[in-house]
Amino acid sequence: MNNxxxxxxxxxxxxxxxxxxxxxxxxxxxxxxCEVTGLNxxxxxxxxxxxxxxxxxxxxxxxxxxxxxxxxxxxxxxxSEEKIKIKTGKYHTATFYVRNPTSKGMVAQAIPxxxxxxxxxxxxxxECFCFEQQELAPxxxxxxxxxxxxxxxxxxxxxxxxxSYTIFDVTNYKDAEMNQHQNSSDYQxxxxxxxxx
Amino acid sequence: MSAVIESHEQDHHHxxxxxxxxxxxxxxxxxxxxxxxxxxxxxxxxxxxxxxxxRAELFEPGMQIVEPEFYNQMLTLHGLIMVFGxxxxxxxxxxxxxxxxxxGAPDMALPRMNNLSFWILPFAFTVxxxxxxxxxxxxxxxxxFYAPLSTTYAPPSVTFFIFSIHILGASSIMGSINxxxxxxxxxxxxxxxxxxxxxxWSWLITAYLLLAVMPVLAGAVTMMLMDIHxxxxxxxxxxxxDPVLFQHIFWFFGHPEVYIMILPxxxxxxxxxxxxxxxxxxxxxxxxxxxxxxAILSFVVWAHHMFTVGMPLAAELFFMWATMLIAVPTGxxxxxxxxxxxKGSISYETPMLFAIAFVVLFTIGxxxxxxxxxxxxDFQYHDTYFVVAHFHYVLVPGSIFAIMAAVYFWIPKWTxxxxxxxxxxxHFWLSFISVNITFFPQHxxxxxxxxxxxxxxxxxxxxxxxxxxxGAFMFGASQxxxxxxxxxxxxxxxxxxxxxWESSRGLEWTVESPPPYxxxxxxxxxxx
Numbered sequence: 001m002n003n004x005x006x007x008x009x010x011x012x013x014x015x016x017x018x019x020x021x022x023x024x025x026x027x028x029x030x031x032x033x034c035e036v037t038g039l040n041x042x043x044x045x046x047x048x049x050x051x052x053x054x055x056x057x058x059x060x061x062x063x064x065x066x067x068x069x070x071x072x073x074x075x076x077x078x079x080s081e082e083k084i085k086i087k088t089g090k091y092h093t094a095t096f097y098v099r100n101p102t103s104k105g106m107v108a109q110a111i112p113x114x115x116x117x118x119x120x121x122x123x124x125x126x127e128c129f130c131f132e133q134q135e136l137a138p139x140x141x142x143x144x145x146x147x148x149x150x151x152x153x154x155x156x157x158x159x160x161x162x163x164s165y166t167i168f169d170v171t172n173y174k175d176a177e178m179n180q181h182q183n184s185s186d187y188q189x190x191x192x193x194x195x196x197x
Numbered sequence: 198m199s200a201v202i203e204s205h206e207q208d209h210h211h212x213x214x215x216x217x218x219x220x221x222x223x224x225x226x227x228x229x230x231x232x233x234x235x236x237x238x239x240x241x242x243x244x245x246x247x248x249x250x251x252r253a254e255l256f257e258p259g260m261q262i263v264e265p266e267f268y269n270q271m272l273t274l275h276g277l278i279m280v281f282g283x284x285x286x287x288x289x290x291x292x293x294x295x296x297x298x299x300x301g302a303p304d305m306a307l308p309r310m311n312n313l314s315f316w317i318l319p320f321a322f323t324v325x326x327x328x329x330x331x332x333x334x335x336x337x338x339x340x341x342f343y344a345p346l347s348t349t350y351a352p353p354s355v356t357f358f359i360f361s362i363h364i365l366g367a368s369s370i371m372g373s374i375n376x377x378x379x380x381x382x383x384x385x386x387x388x389x390x391x392x393x394x395x396x397x398w399s400w401l402i403t404a405y406l407l408l409a410v411m412p413v414l415a416g417a418v419t420m421m422l423m424d425i426h427x428x429x430x431x432x433x434x435x436x437x438x439d440p441v442l443f444q445h446i447f448w449f450f451g452h453p454e455v456y457i458m459i460l461p462x463x464x465x466x467x468x469x470x471x472x473x474x475x476x477x478x479x480x481x482x483x484x485x486x487x488x489x490x491x492a493i494l495s496f497v498v499w500a501h502h503m504f505t506v507g508m509p510l511a512a513e514l515f516f517m518w519a520t521m522l523i524a525v526p527t528g529x530x531x532x533x534x535x536x537x538x539x540k541g542s543i544s545y546e547t548p549m550l551f552a553i554a555f556v557v558l559f560t561i562g563x564x565x566x567x568x569x570x571x572x573x574x575d576f577q578y579h580d581t582y583f584v585v586a587h588f589h590y591v592l593v594p595g596s597i598f599a600i601m602a603a604v605y606f607w608i609p610k611w612t613x614x615x616x617x618x619x620x621x622x623x624h625f626w627l628s629f630i631s632v633n634i635t636f637f638p639q640h641x642x643x644x645x646x647x648x649x650x651x652x653x654x655x656x657x658x659x660x661x662x663x664x665x666x667x668g669a670f671m672f673g674a675s676q677x678x679x680x681x682x683x684x685x686x687x688x689x690x691x692x693x694x695x696x697x698w699e700s701s702r703g704l705e706w707t708v709e710s711p712p713p714y715x716x717x718x719x720x721x722x723x724x725x
Binding site for chain 2: 002005008012013015016018019020022023026027030070111117118166170
């Protein structure tokens with residue numbers, strides 16, 4: 001085999017290896033892409049730090065709350081109010097009722113999604129039960145709060161926003177690993193965009 | 198045989214080894230090509246048998262023959278076997294036989310790796326097919342193996358499926374490296390890139406596509422493996438992943454894969470049409486540019502498989518227009534083939550019949566592809582039998598007809614014997630008629646709303662499904678005739694000349710039929 005062939009083989013093997021690495025790079029790229037373009041209705045899983053969102057020039061919109069249980073998740077999970085009328089530029093607190101009907105303690109994680117998706121980047125949350133895992137003892141119930149605001153730049157065509165939460169059973173889901181992720185600030189930096197369902 | 202062996206500087210064995218070791222240890226591109234083609238044919242029959250199980254179940258509405266669970270396994274394995282076992286190895290086999298002979302090289306550039314990339318395939322398919330006998334059954338999530346069907350809800354055998362995909366990917370990557378190195382470095386003096394025959398060109402482009410996307414497929418199945426066994430959450434929303442991400446990664450591989458399965462067919466068709474039209478191919482360089490642009494565009498259209506998954510309007514428009522853009526270079530190719538035949542002195546031997554059928558039926562498949570590319574229309578067509586009809590039109594009378602055309606075209610060269618023209622014509626007409634009986638009605642039931650991937654269907658689809666099943670069994674039976682014709686040709690027949698065809702062009706027709714075990718040990722001169 002001559003040197004020219006060896007060089008070609010090296011180059012081509014690098015391409016193959018590079019594409020394998022690229023396939024894994026697609027995972028963060030996908031998140032970054034959604035973040036930059038605001039596609040997919042994903043919203044931030046951390047409290048907003050923006051100031052000055054509040055003002056008096058807001059307009060009327062309505063928010064509809066929807067809850068889902070993933071797979072076999074046995075918890076009772078529903079919004080306290082299904083639809084509320086709010087003004088943009090003003091904080092509102094809504095609550096979700098949750099109960100663990102089973103005889104064992106369980107841990108849950110809620111994942112939000114917004115429709116229409118172009119409303120997602122205008123929704124800010126000061127606090128949300130989805131920012132952390134929720135643990136309930138057997139039979140325990142709770143009211144989970146979410147404090148949110150829509151900024152005034154919300155496109156005029158949007159008069160009704162749907163905010164949906166899906167809760168996942170993460171009890172057996174490598175607790176240590178999850179907690180580690182949840183607590184590290186890196187995790188929140190890297191995963192600004194969380195998945196929609 | 199030994200009479201035609203030329204002496205060789207470094208090579209001290211003259212001609213092939215005896216017995217089974219010839220095939221196990223061979224580094225000869227012709228032997229390996231033959232192995233690939235036979236493996237592909239075996240897989241074609243196995244995958245075909247699975248298709249017939251599917252069609253038999255769909256002969257009448259209601260559940261008659263198999264359990265829904267087994268139906269899903271047949272559906273999944275049929276797709277995987279046909280894509281990775283039948284079409285891809287057949288093209289690699291043709292590349293092994295033809296690329297070195299068409300560029301005037303003595304062999305593939307990396308003969309030992311060539312042996313390896315073939316011989317890991319039987320293991321991969323044994324692993325894949327063995328899942329049928331495992332507890333929980335074979336993979337049942339469709340050939341696209343969307344997460345979470347293939348992760349959270351998968352049968353335990355999914356790990357074996359992942360392993361076999363890894364082996365298949367490794368084989369394809371080695372094969373494509375081999376093809377590229379051969380083409381880039383071993384061309385005969387005087388053969389510039391633009392003078393290369395179109396089959397070689399089509400394979401050069403295909404090999405680059407393989408090299409770019411097979412590692413992505415490997416990445417996708419590795420992520421699945423980690424999700425299933427190592428507690429990661431690439432595709433699990435509960436842990437911060439996203440199942441939609443799987444579909445993006447899969448189709449980033451999957452769409453170029455579609456062109457991997459059709460580009461070599463374009464090359465084959467070009468050779469056959471120019472030969473039997475007794476004219477030089479119209480627009481050689483435009484063919485090259487068309488294939489290159491199709492290959493490049495194939496990387497930016499993947500989400501047209503996912504219009505209904507949920508995407509912003511801007512993305513849907515982009516993927517719609519990018520997809521429709523592919524019709525332009527494809528149209529150039531069809532135009533060139535027709536222009537080659539225009540005022541040609543055409544004769545209709547079996548390879549030409551298959552090639553013309555390829556052009557006509559592939560174009561039908563292309564048109565239904567354009568219909569599917571229209572986003573709003575796709576919401577209607579998505580996951581119906583219209584899609585099934587579309588991709589079977591581009592794959593069966595597309596890729597598979599081109600492979601059969603290639604076998605009829607080059608088998609006199611490979612074996613030194615002419616095939617039986619009468620039987621060849623019979624095989625063509627049986628295949629041509631039955632393939633249309635099978636797949637054309639699927640357009641109609643699809644447009645009427647019959648969903649794909651179910652073992653049962655509503656009563657109003659009964660008549661056309663029955664027709665489709667009859668066609669499928671006819672098509673299956675015709676391929677037994679094909680096997681018979683190939684075996685008959687291998688055993689004997691009218692002796693073929695070196696040129697074989699009246700107007701054959703290219704270096705492979707300058708060596709005798711069958712070619713000596715080692716061809717072009719001294720490079721030929723190319724001065725066209």
